[in-house]
Amino acid sequence: MAHLIGQLIFLVLLCTAGFFFTRRIGQIRKNIKLGRDVDRSDRKGERWATMARVAMGQSKMVVRPVAGIMHLVIYAGFILINIEVLEILIDGLFGTHRVFAPYLGEFYDVLIGLFEWLALGVLVACVVFLARRNLLPIARFRSPEMKGWPKNDANIILVVEVLLMFAFLSMNAADGIAQARGLDHYIAAGSFPVSQWLQPLYAGLSDAGVVAVERGAWWFHIVGILSFLVYVPYSKHFHIFLAFPNTWYSDLTPAGQLDNMAAVKKEVDLMMSGDPFAAPAEPAGDTPAEPASFGAKDVQDLTWKQLMEAYSCTECGRCTSVCPANATGKLLSPRKVMMDTRDRVEEVGRAINAAGGDWGQGDGKSLLGDYISEEELWACTSCQACVEACPINISPMGIILDMRRSLIMEDSKAPEPITAMFNNVENNGAPWAFPAADRGKWTDELANES
Ligand code: SF4
Numbered sequence: 001m002a003h004l005i006g007q008l009i010f011l012v013l014l015c016t017a018g019f020f021f022t023r024r025i026g027q028i029r030k031n032i033k034l035g036r037d038v039d040r041s042d043r044k045g046e047r048w049a050t051m052a053r054v055a056m057g058q059s060k061m062v063v064r065p066v067a068g069i070m071h072l073v074i075y076a077g078f079i080l081i082n083i084e085v086l087e088i089l090i091d092g093l094f095g096t097h098r099v100f101a102p103y104l105g106e107f108y109d110v111l112i113g114l115f116e117w118l119a120l121g122v123l124v125a126c127v128v129f130l131a132r133r134n135l136l137p138i139a140r141f142r143s144p145e146m147k148g149w150p151k152n153d154a155n156i157i158l159v160v161e162v163l164l165m166f167a168f169l170s171m172n173a174a175d176g177i178a179q180a181r182g183l184d185h186y187i188a189a190g191s192f193p194v195s196q197w198l199q200p201l202y203a204g205l206s207d208a209g210v211v212a213v214e215r216g217a218w219w220f221h222i223v224g225i226l227s228f229l230v231y232v233p234y235s236k237h238f239h240i241f242l243a244f245p246n247t248w249y250s251d252l253t254p255a256g257q258l259d260n261m262a263a264v265k266k267e268v269d270l271m272m273s274g275d276p277f278a279a280p281a282e283p284a285g286d287t288p289a290e291p292a293s294f295g296a297k298d299v300q301d302l303t304w305k306q307l308m309e310a311y312s313c314t315e316c317g318r319c320t321s322v323c324p325a326n327a328t329g330k331l332l333s334p335r336k337v338m339m340d341t342r343d344r345v346e347e348v349g350r351a352i353n354a355a356g357g358d359w360g361q362g363d364g365k366s367l368l369g370d371y372i373s374e375e376e377l378w379a380c381t382s383c384q385a386c387v388e389a390c391p392i393n394i395s396p397m398g399i400i401l402d403m404r405r406s407l408i409m410e411d412s413k414a415p416e417p418i419t420a421m422f423n424n425v426e427n428n429g430a431p432w433a434f435p436a437a438d439r440g441k442w443t444d445e446l447a448n449e450s
């Protein structure tokens with residue numbers, strides 16, 4: 001009877017966690033789809049290779065070897081220990097115990113031993129990460145945008161992972177003792193190279209005490225994992241899922257190549273062709289459609305990929321740590337750009353839900369201005385260092401450039417030196433205060449002298 005009640009509770013917990021997880025995923029999907037369309041379905045082979053290299057292979061993480069290797073351990077632990085979680089799920093639903101053991105034989109012992117070493121590795125890495133974040137003076141963890149919730153979010157997950165790994169090892173330690181005592185239900189299965197060190201903690205307990213520790217740790221472990229499942233889509237740790245599609249849909253154009261707006265490029269081509277006053281020629285083929293608005297003022301003006309990037313951002317700060325504008329004390333932090341974008345799209349998503357799906361005139365706010373200031377945008381040098389440094393191929397620079405486009409093309413707002421340069425290009429066909437045709441005139445004097 002007790003087993004049956006346990007199975008029922010487990011089923012209810014599993015369904016509840018599944019419900020909240022899928023509901024949240026549905027909302028994130030809806031929010032991402034608020035973005036403009038962009039085609040990223042080409043060059044599929046290259047996309048799979050990029051995802052395998054960058055997301056699965058963590059190729060950009062290990063550029064900083066200490067943090068990279070520890071992250072790799074946590075990543076491997078997350079993937080492989082899930083095999084153990086699968087067994088726990090089956091055991092929980094059907095009232096079995098170590099259900100895989102009879103089928104896998106000695107390989108099961110090898111697997112459990114491997115999981116234990118991984119659990120120890122994850123535990124150590126999380127403790128080191130906690131110390132780095134909270135005790136060491138590492139600048140990227142102390143930026144203004146990392147105060148409050150972002151800091152707590154990072155710490156919560158690390159502490160939970162430490163507790164989960166400890167529960168996993170305690171469960172195995174008590175199981176090992178129960179097996180040695182030949183207790184009912186505890187079949188001889190698994191090897192416990194790490195948890196054996198915890199066995200002295202529980203060896204003095206009665207049989208009932210050992211079972212209570214094993215069951216308690218089992219329930220703590222699985223309830224912790226189900227809670228983690230519900231929590232993760234609200235956290236920066238959602239990157240453990242989104243890193244894969246985000247790298248698959250990477251921008252595959254060569255680094256430094258900026259996207260042009262076709263309708264605008266046509267006008268510029270005409271202007272640069274020599275006669276800025278020439279009548280527009282009839283273009284061959286399809287005429288590029290003029291966009292409803294230029295650049296991005298709010299999240300709906302960004303592409304769905306840029307919104308996906310906002311949800312994928314791990315808030316690691318590698319982009320900010322290499323940003324020359326940030327390094328020279330400017331207000332700009334590319335990490336904050338991604339965090340602001342995610343906060344704003346969340347706000348818009350909630351407002352749309354509250355309005356029953358009718359966004360109407362909006363809420364009078366926008367990403368540009370209410371979240372990201374002009375000062376931040378104009379501090380960017382378009383150097384691409386943030387894009388290069390991001391471990392999952394996010395481009396904060398893309399969002400910055402789109403918002404600058406909005407400032408210039410929609411609001412005619414730009415710092416004075418840039419406005420002067422625009423006027424020169426328009427009037428002289430060159431960024432200087434002299435016509436482009438005069439640029440080589442100094443060579444005439446040389447020719448006369450010779
Ligand atoms: S592109 Fe802009 S935001 Fe990115 S690193 Fe360079 S200056 Fe900073």
Ligand code: SF4
Pocket residue numbers: 312313314315316317318319320334335338389390391392394395396
């Ligand atoms: S954009 Fe990339 S590098 Fe910057 S904080 Fe996010 S994940 Fe890290």
